[in-house]
Amino acid sequence: MRTVIRFLARNKGFITFMLCMIVFRSAVADWNVVPTGSMQPTIQIGDRIFVDKAAYDVRLPFTHVSLMHLADPKRGDIVVLDSQAANERLVKRVIGLPGDEVAMRDNVLYINGHASSYAPAAYSGIHDDLQDPARYAIEQLGDVRHAVRLSANWPSPASNYGPVMVPADHYLLLGDNRDNSKDSRYLGFFARNEIVGRSRYVAVSLDPDHYYLPRKHRFGTALD
Structure with missing residues (x-):
């Protein structure tokens, strides 16, 4: 017991620092590894994204308990969530807000009866294109615009979806x-x-296709 006390006394500065860092990462800011391609081309496989955990709430560290409500997610936001349905952490984009009616027809997104517009776009270095060539477009509805990837060979059955109404206190994420x-x-x-x-x-x-070498051109890249 005395040995433990002496160890704590000698290293109290370091221990305090580590505890503060753990609390900071839990409640204020953190980074998240993206191992899958579900957000390509915006987020590439191997990206480590910065997560602002105080963007919407001040939370009790290590919990989902909100101590102070600051804002609500907006359409177009890229959010990180701990999904009970998926039983894992996900990174997705906010598409439908509470009360919205959302539908898709052949990968054309409709929100409250209004169709998004699509302008052709070009991207290179996307992992999935090695086996599944795709077309890219800038999807826009109102002031919200961002890139989407649409498979050329294997369109998803969910390219036709809805219409559905987003319930209160919930969001539709894609x-x-x-x-x-x-x-x-x-x-x-x-x-x-x-x-x-x-x-x-x-x-x-870090590029998983090239021995996890750094992609320096992506450091600090803004996510639109």
């Missing part, structure tokens, strides 16, 4: 890689309290 994403079309609506933060930047990126 991946930008529309034909290769486990999202609300399969898992249902996501509760507000499952959303733990918002991501707007890539912190670090």
Whole structure:
């Protein structure tokens, strides 16, 4: 027991620092590894994204208990959530807000009866294109615009979906890689309290196709 006390006394500065870092990462900011391609081309496999955990709530550390409500997710936000339905942490984009009617027809997104517009776009270095060539487009509805990936060979059965009404305190989330994403079309609506933060930047990126070498051009990349 005395040995433990002496160890704690000698290292109290380091221990305090580590505890503060753990609390900070739990409640304020963290980074998240993205191992799948469901958000390509916006987020690439191997990206480490910065997560602002205080974007929407001040939470009790290590819990989902909100101590102070700051804001609600907006359409177009990229959010990180602890999904009970998927039993894992997910990164998706907010598409449907509470009260919205959402539908898809041949991968064309409709919100409250209004169809999104699509402008052709070009992207390179996307992992899934090695086996599944795709077309890319900038999807826009109102002021919200972002890139989506649409498979050329294997369109998803969920490219036709809805219409559904988003219930109160829930959100409809989709991946930008529309034909290769486990999202609300399969898992249902996501509760507000499952959303733990918002991501707007890539912190670090490592390329799994090239021995995890750094993709320096993606460091600090803004996520639109």
